[in-house]
Amino acid sequence: MRAAMIRRMSVLVLTAALAACGGNATVPENHFYRLEVTPPETPGKLLMPGVLEVDRLLAAGELTQRSIVYRHADNPHQLRAYHYRFWHEAPGTLLQAELVNYLRAAGAAGTVVTPEMRARPDFAVTGRVEKLERVIGGSNAGVIEMNLVLRRINDGTVLVAKTYTREFTPKDDGLTALVKGFSAAARDIFKAFVNDVAAKI
Numbered sequence: 205m206r207a208a209m210i211r212r213m214s215v216l217v218l219t220a221a222l223a224a225c226g227g228n229a230t231v232p233e234n235h236f237y238r239l240e241v242t243p244p245e246t247p248g249k250l251l252m253p254g255v256l257e258v259d260r261l262l263a264a265g266e267l268t269q270r271s272i273v274y275r276h277a278d279n280p281h282q283l284r285a286y287h288y289r290f291w292h293e294a295p296g297t298l299l300q301a302e303l304v305n306y307l308r309a310a311g312a313a314g315t316v317v318t319p320e321m322r323a324r325p326d327f328a329v330t331g332r333v334e335k336l337e338r339v340i341g342g343s344n345a346g347v348i349e350m351n352l353v354l355r356r357i358n359d360g361t362v363l364v365a366k367t368y369t370r371e372f373t374p375k376d377d378g379l380t381a382l383v384k385g386f387s388a389a390a391r392d393i394f395k396a397f398v399n400d401v402a403a404k405i
Contacts, residue, residue, distance in 0.1 A: 232288045233288065234288050236290050237289070238292045243308075243309030243310070244309050244310045247310060248311055249402065252312060253314050254315070256312065256327045256329065257323065257325035258300055258304050258328075259319055259329065260296050260297055261295070261300050261333050262331070270290040271289065272379065272382075275337055276341050283337065286379075304317075310398055328355050331350055331351050332350065333349075335349035345373050347370075349369040351367050353365045363404045364401055366400060371389075
């Protein structure tokens with residue numbers, strides 16, 4: 205009888221201890237971020253009459269995932285990913301959507317579509333996200349790098365094939381400032397891409 209009572213008391217004490225530990229534990233909250241590239245205020249010159257298709261940008265490794273990537277300035281070869289800090293979509297999809305919006309606002313083509321629309325394109329943009337990362341240490345910079353290729357469909361001519369890289373220093377150390385910096389840098393890349401298209405067509 206006494207042994208049974210001792211066992212019951214031990215169970216109660218253990219349960220209370222576990223409840224106390226669990227009650228004080230806080231689960232980190234997930235945070236999600238999106239790029240918002242400011243489009244041109246007014247359309248420019250129509251560069252590509254017809255349909256321009258923008259494919260999802262390719263990526264590799266950590267950039268295929270939604271976690272925000274960073275590295276230390278003194279170790280550029282090692283990439284790490286934040287826990288609980290995510291893009292709301294994978295970078296290749298994010299940048300595809302922003303590029304489509306930018307090209308439409310710029311009036312660069314008669315119609316700008318994505319492959320899901322199943323239109324018959326006259327031109328196609330493909331590309332690859334090479335870098336979208338925070339650099340911790342030094343100036344705490346952000347770096348974005350992407351390859352963009354414009355091809356004419358009827359004869360397969362590559363009109364533009366270029367790697368665009370931008371580095372910036374966020375206004376503060378917060379991730380919101382970093383994301384705003386990425387958005388501004390992506391806008392600068394898209395503007396340079398449109399200028400390169402204009403020079404080739």
